[in-house]
Amino acid sequence: MADVINLTIDGKAVQAAPGTLVINAAKQAGIEIPSFCYYDGLALQAACRMCLVEVEKTPKLQVGCTLPVAEGMVVYTDSPTVRESRKGTLEFLLTNHPLDCPVCDKGGECELQDMTFRYGAGESRFVEQKIHIDEQQWSPVVFYDSPRCILCYRCVRICDEGMGVNALGVINRGAHSEIAPNHFDHLECDECGMCIDICPVGALTSGMYRYKTRPWEMNHVGTICTHCSNGCKTTLGVRNNQIIRGNNRDHSGINGEFLCIKGRYAFDFVHSPERLQSPMLRRNGALEPVSWAEALRTVAKKFQEVKNAGGKFAVIGSNHTTNEENFFLQKFARQVLETNNIDHHRTGDVPALLDALSGKPGALATADDLYHRKAILVIGADLAEQQPFLSFQIRANYRHHGAHVYTVTPGPVREQKYAERSIITLPGQEFEDLESLRAQLKAEAELVILFGDSIKGDAVQKLVAFGDSLGIPVKYVCLLDYSNSRGASDMGIAPDLGPGYVPSSGAGLSYAEILASKDLDVLWVVGANPLKHTALASENAFVVVNEMFLTETAQRADVVFPAASAYEKNGTVTNVCGEVQRLKAGLQVMGTKPDLEIAGLVSKEMGMNIGIWSPDRVFDEIRTSVHGYNIPLPIVASGGAAQTSPVNGRLPRSSRPDLIRSAQDTLFTSGSLGRYSKTLRSVVEAPGELYSGKQP
Numbered sequence: 001m002a003d004v005i006n007l008t009i010d011g012k013a014v015q016a017a018p019g020t021l022v023i024n025a026a027k028q029a030g031i032e033i034p035s036f037c038y039y040d041g042l043a044l045q046a047a048c049r050m051c052l053v054e055v056e057k058t059p060k061l062q063v064g065c066t067l068p069v070a071e072g073m074v075v076y077t078d079s080p081t082v083r084e085s086r087k088g089t090l091e092f093l094l095t096n097h098p099l100d101c102p103v104c105d106k107g108g109e110c111e112l113q114d115m116t117f118r119y120g121a122g123e124s125r126f127v128e129q130k131i132h133i134d135e136q137q138w139s140p141v142v143f144y145d146s147p148r149c150i151l152c153y154r155c156v157r158i159c160d161e162g163m164g165v166n167a168l169g170v171i172n173r174g175a176h177s178e179i180a181p182n183h184f185d186h187l188e189c190d191e192c193g194m195c196i197d198i199c200p201v202g203a204l205t206s207g208m209y210r211y212k213t214r215p216w217e218m219n220h221v222g223t224i225c226t227h228c229s230n231g232c233k234t235t236l237g238v239r240n241n242q243i244i245r246g247n248n249r250d251h252s253g254i255n256g257e258f259l260c261i262k263g264r265y266a267f268d269f270v271h272s273p274e275r276l277q278s279p280m281l282r283r284n285g286a287l288e289p290v291s292w293a294e295a296l297r298t299v300a301k302k303f304q305e306v307k308n309a310g311g312k313f314a315v316i317g318s319n320h321t322t323n324e325e326n327f328f329l330q331k332f333a334r335q336v337l338e339t340n341n342i343d344h345h346r347t348g349d350v351p352a353l354l355d356a357l358s359g360k361p362g363a364l365a366t367a368d369d370l371y372h373r374k375a376i377l378v379i380g381a382d383l384a385e386q387q388p389f390l391s392f393q394i395r396a397n398y399r400h401h402g403a404h405v406y407t408v409t410p411g412p413v414r415e416q417k418y419a420e421r422s423i424i425t426l427p428g429q430e431f432e433d434l435e436s437l438r439a440q441l442k443a444e445a446e447l448v449i450l451f452g453d454s455i456k457g458d459a460v461q462k463l464v465a466f467g468d469s470l471g472i473p474v475k476y477v478c479l480l481d482y483s484n485s486r487g488a489s490d491m492g493i494a495p496d497l498g499p500g501y502v503p504s505s506g507a508g509l510s511y512a513e514i515l516a517s518k519d520l521d522v523l524w525v526v527g528a529n530p531l532k533h534t535a536l537a538s539e540n541a542f543v544v545v546n547e548m549f550l551t552e553t554a555q556r557a558d559v560v561f562p563a564a565s566a567y568e569k570n571g572t573v574t575n576v577c578g579e580v581q582r583l584k585a586g587l588q589v590m591g592t593k594p595d596l597e598i599a600g601l602v603s604k605e606m607g608m609n610i611g612i613w614s615p616d617r618v619f620d621e622i623r624t625s626v627h628g629y630n631i632p633l634p635i636v637a638s639g640g641a642a643q644t645s646p647v648n649g650r651l652p653r654s655s656r657p658d659l660i661r662s663a664q665d666t667l668f669t670s671g672s673l674g675r676y677s678k679t680l681r682s683v684v685e686a687p688g689e690l691y692s693g694k695q696p
């Protein structure tokens with residue numbers, strides 16, 4: 001077969017690869033063929049007839065979205081016959097349409113509106129009574145308005161093919177056809193809103209956004225989702241300092257069109273009435289609001305006194321704060337408080353992986369590798385629950401490239417549906433059962449291995465030795481829980497390893513040891529809730545907490561600083577694949593400050609100078625001083641993702657697998673943030689919380 005097909009579209013000579021569809025060949029040549037049901041990456045549907053084109057030597061108009069190019073083909077996409085047919089198609093699509101654009105959420109972003117404006121007829125011949133069906137609420141986040149539906153089946157396909165959920169279908173026939181949810185009158189699904197996002201019209205609308213605003217009334221701020229470690233780009237629609245909508249509007253970023261429920265809807269914790277908006281100081285046993293000046297003065301004075309007396313400090317950092325905040329916090333701990341008693345809740349053994357990959361540059365997989373590599377092995381993790389975007393990537397890889405997928409997990413996982421082979425194992429036995437896959441894996445051309453927290457310490461070394469023994473290129477992902485778990489590790493929020501995994505001068509106390517220590521004088525907790533399950537053994541310690549909410553840890557504090565969320569600050573975060581991306585502030589919540597500024601102000605109040613605390617200046621310092629972070633600035637500055645090149649040598653780490661523990665969040669939980677997201681708690685799938693609407 002020829003490598004290239006030559007054809008003519010609208011008089012333009014076009015070359016395309018064999019198998020290219022006419023709609024895409026035209027697109028490559030800068031010619032738009034209008035479409036509704038065609039959607040890149042989804043199965044062909046040929047339902048709407050919007051893409052009809054004229055092809056020389058064929059008697060009838062042809063469907064451009066299913067017709068492959070052929071040598072010598074001559075196509076007309078804008079002839080009088082084609083234009084007439086488009087008008088007719090639009091007239092048909094509008095026969096039962098309510099034409100309620102003035103109140104429809106999709107107004108201004110509606111493909112039907114745009115197409116009618118560009119190609120449609122000015123008037124309709126349809127005078128009969130329209131079929132009316134009441135709007136349906138399928139879940140707190142998904143609403144369906146059948147009369148607006150043009151039956152393009154995009155929603156059905158994205159849910160089935162893209163999400164692997166298959167929650168939507170079609171009922172009835174002809175003009176009475178409707179999209180229907182999987183549980184009679186409601187949905188039980190991932191609640192991802194992908195169906196809403198992909199709907200070209202206002203038939204599917206979002207419970208969070210509907211009837212609140214118009215798209216042109218919002219500022220659209222591209223930033224990174226603050227929930228899990230996958231690092232999806234989300235565009236916040238902000239109006240009057242309120243986030244109204246989250247979506248990935250321009251499909252840019254590593255996640256393209258994908259967002260799960262958390263990235264799309266769980267931004268509402270930002271506006272929770274329980275949000276702290278004033279510093280608080282403990283007086284007579286109770287926390288009372290005070291000014292920033294007083295809170296900062298109190299903390300600085302106490303820190304100075306304890307320091308002068310040679311007292312014992314400890315700092316617990318966060319998996320959610322930015323790289324700049326983490327870097328500055330460890331600098332504060334090490335240089336101002338002169339302690340290595342600093343740690344964070346470690347959810348995966350990154351140092352063990354970097355150590356095991358010593359001498360193997362390029363062995364950390366990117367999110368893109370999960371879409372392109374030929375084989376994937378998942379060990380000990382339910383990706384659809386815990387790493388939704390990674391799960392989406394692997395599913396897309398299977399659908400588009402036929403990737404071979406293997407799973408070794410303690411329970412059933414979504415990947416099993418299409419896996420070459422799946423092994424159900426006892427928890428903690430994953431590594432042992434892996435051996436039985438050796439022969440099959442050896443026959444693969446290449447492999448990406450993703451592993452959860454059951455593989456840690458020496459088991460990571462053994463896993464990499466297993467990968468080496470396969471004799472094929474192998475890349476790895478050490479699965480982590482939160483938006484900057486990887487960054488916390490890279491920036492040195494650890495007692496034994498500083499920024500870039502350089503050993504500390506004398507290891508300090510670990511997370512568990514800090515909580516168990518009976519003689520701490522001061523504990524500073526920044527963006528974490530370690531006292532949710534464990535009491536602090538040092539009963540007399542002076543506790544300072546940076547928090548958004550009065551969590552269990554904040555309730556124990558002597559001083560609470562109200563912290564800004566990730567959606568209110570600038571900086572960078574590093575995802576589970578080591579890709580660094582930029583956070584952009586979308587709004588400000590009155591009374592709060594970013595953790596970077598809080599640490600900067602405390603150091604200033606103490607008369608210490610450990611550098612300027614602006615995110616850009618600290619990022620400059622990180623780029624020049626943290627191993628692997630000298631990444632290309634233009635990529636990050638323009639909203640792209642740049643993978644850090646990891647340490648390429650042995651790490652002098654003390655293996656502490658006991659400190660690695662995943663929080664086991666699900667698709668519908670997200671540590672403290674999830675507790676304060678009303679939307680996340682409102683869906684029927686949320687653990688322990690039932691949607692108060694109709695039940696099955």
Ligand code: SF4
Pocket residue numbers: 142158159160163165166167168187189190191192193194195196
């Ligand atoms: S919200 Fe997501 S999982 Fe649920 S029906 Fe829509 S696409 Fe499917």
Ligand code: SF4
Pocket residue numbers: 148149150151152153154155156179195198199200201203204
């Ligand atoms: S609800 Fe939207 S996406 Fe689904 S078939 Fe109707 S128009 Fe298409």
Ligand code: SF4
Pocket residue numbers: 225226227228229230231232258259260261262263264387388389390
């Ligand atoms: S997969 Fe993770 S990063 Fe992406 S939208 Fe969901 S919670 Fe956010």
Ligand code: FES
Pocket residue numbers: 034035036037038045046047048049050051052063064065066
């Ligand atoms: S886009 Fe071709 S038939 Fe719908």
